[in-house]
Amino acid sequence: MDKIVQTILDYAAKLVAEGVVGESDMLSMRSEINFMYITKAGVKLADLTENDIFKTTIFKVDEEYKVHAEIYKEREDINAICQCYPKWVTPVAKAGVTIPAVLDDMAQIVGPTCKTSADDVASIIKTLKGRNSCLVKDKGCITSGRTMDEAYTCVLVLDKASHCFVASSVIGANKVINGLEARLMRFIYKTKYSKKNQENLSAKEEGEQIKEETSVKEEGEV
Amino acid sequence: MAWDKETELRLRQVIKDSGVALLAENLVQGTWGNTAARLDEDHMLVTPTGLDYIALTPEDMPVVQISDPSVWNDGKKPTSERKIHAAIMQARPEINATIHSHPIFCSILASARIELPVMNDEMQRLVGGACRVGAYGLPGTKKLKKGTVEAMQGRNACFMANHGVFCAGKDMDEAFEIIRIMEKSSYQYIQECTLKATGSQTYSDELLFDYFVADKTAKKKKA
Numbered sequence: 418m419d420k421i422v423q424t425i426l427d428y429a430a431k432l433v434a435e436g437v438v439g440e441s442d443m444l445s446m447r448s449e450i451n452f453m454y455i456t457k458a459g460v461k462l463a464d465l466t467e468n469d470i471f472k473t474t475i476f477k478v479d480e481e482y483k484v485h486a487e488i489y490k491e492r493e494d495i496n497a498i499c500q501c502y503p504k505w506v507t508p509v510a511k512a513g514v515t516i517p518a519v520l521d522d523m524a525q526i527v528g529p530t531c532k533t534s535a536d537d538v539a540s541i542i543k544t545l546k547g548r549n550s551c552l553v554k555d556k557g558c559i560t561s562g563r564t565m566d567e568a569y570t571c572v573l574v575l576d577k578a579s580h581c582f583v584a585s586s587v588i589g590a591n592k593v594i595n596g597l598e599a600r601l602m603r604f605i606y607k608t609k610y611s612k613k614n615q616e617n618l619s620a621k622e623e624g625e626q627i628k629e630e631t632s633v634k635e636e637g638e639v
Numbered sequence: 640m641a642w643d644k645e646t647e648l649r650l651r652q653v654i655k656d657s658g659v660a661l662l663a664e665n666l667v668q669g670t671w672g673n674t675a676a677r678l679d680e681d682h683m684l685v686t687p688t689g690l691d692y693i694a695l696t697p698e699d700m701p702v703v704q705i706s707d708p709s710v711w712n713d714g715k716k717p718t719s720e721r722k723i724h725a726a727i728m729q730a731r732p733e734i735n736a737t738i739h740s741h742p743i744f745c746s747i748l749a750s751a752r753i754e755l756p757v758m759n760d761e762m763q764r765l766v767g768g769a770c771r772v773g774a775y776g777l778p779g780t781k782k783l784k785k786g787t788v789e790a791m792q793g794r795n796a797c798f799m800a801n802h803g804v805f806c807a808g809k810d811m812d813e814a815f816e817i818i819r820i821m822e823k824s825s826y827q828y829i830q831e832c833t834l835k836a837t838g839s840q841t842y843s844d845e846l847l848f849d850y851f852v853a854d855k856t857a858k859k860k861k862a
Contacts, residue, residue: 504844507848508847508848508851508852509851511848511852512851512852512855512856512859513855513859514855514859518801519750519801520741520746520749520750520801520802521777521778521801521802522741577741577743577746580743580747581743581746581747581750581751582750583847583848583851584747584751584829584833584847585747585750585751586851586854586855587832587833587836587837587847587850587851587854588751588753588829588832588833588836589832589836590751590752590753591750591751592750592751592752592800592801593801594775594801598777601777602777602778
């Protein structure tokens, strides 16, 4: 089995185990510069098999795969995308509001805020500018990363941040992290991650075995 | 070193088991938490930074100096939160085990920066009173450490603003009892606050969803 297909299957299973999926979730990974592997639309991640993952060019795809293809076209820094419908993200996407920096790990891993985009490809691309994640109005969220582990971690952190935002809003006491401090945390996280990523790339060139998941978790600890 | 090898081996296993138990009991969400166990008055074992609790071995746990947490040996690189564990161990000689984690209901109150009143007898017995919220500080800063130590005065747990919860016990079993009751009591309080806000009789997650969506939609229209 192709390594990318196996990675998609592994992370689909992790998302299902964490309970952060809905009915129409889709995962994809860039394979070469203009190609991606993507899960078939309409297949639940819980039922996913290797036969439900196919390779396609990013230049000619059916409508349901277009948002993934367009993100890869626009963003060379992105190699993996999770399009998910986590339980607690859903009400925020329905309300169409922006999640402020409610938790440190959100500010670091997702970003100082997470906006809701209109449900069309152009708006999603625009909302993702300078960011790796956004919510999609009346749907769920799109998270992305240089690795699938980065995109996956974003889904978990975003669902937790959404839960905190929804509950603290209802109980009337939403206190958010100062914007400057939230941006500083994001900057430090990204800088540290880039450094770690660079170290991994160098190590790979030397033929060492690298477990990228471990390095992401190390930076993800807060 | 003022501890014997047998004690160290036992505590290494305690730390290893504590990480696995945090995962098994769903007391870690999103990102990793960390735990510490005192070896003597100036040394503690802690979990390494960001590694999978399942894959960790007891030998991976580093020994950290409490009076100067930048000093450590044995095991793997210690958690970046070790300064807070050390500060609590230093300020509170009766504390021998600490847990810092991000379970969901504690995280909600931490993000709301709400003091949790005593919700039940068990919370009073284990936490020692209402659970305060430490002043917000960026991770790894003196401000965060100071805020946590202050909020822990006379208590065995506190919230860390917009971050998570910190719990301390005479041993790891007690620290676990504390984090469990904190999560349970936080959930109980969130339910009470939700019923009060919505005027409903019965709590459900859908109640939160519907109220949130209606409230935000109304505010957007008004704006």
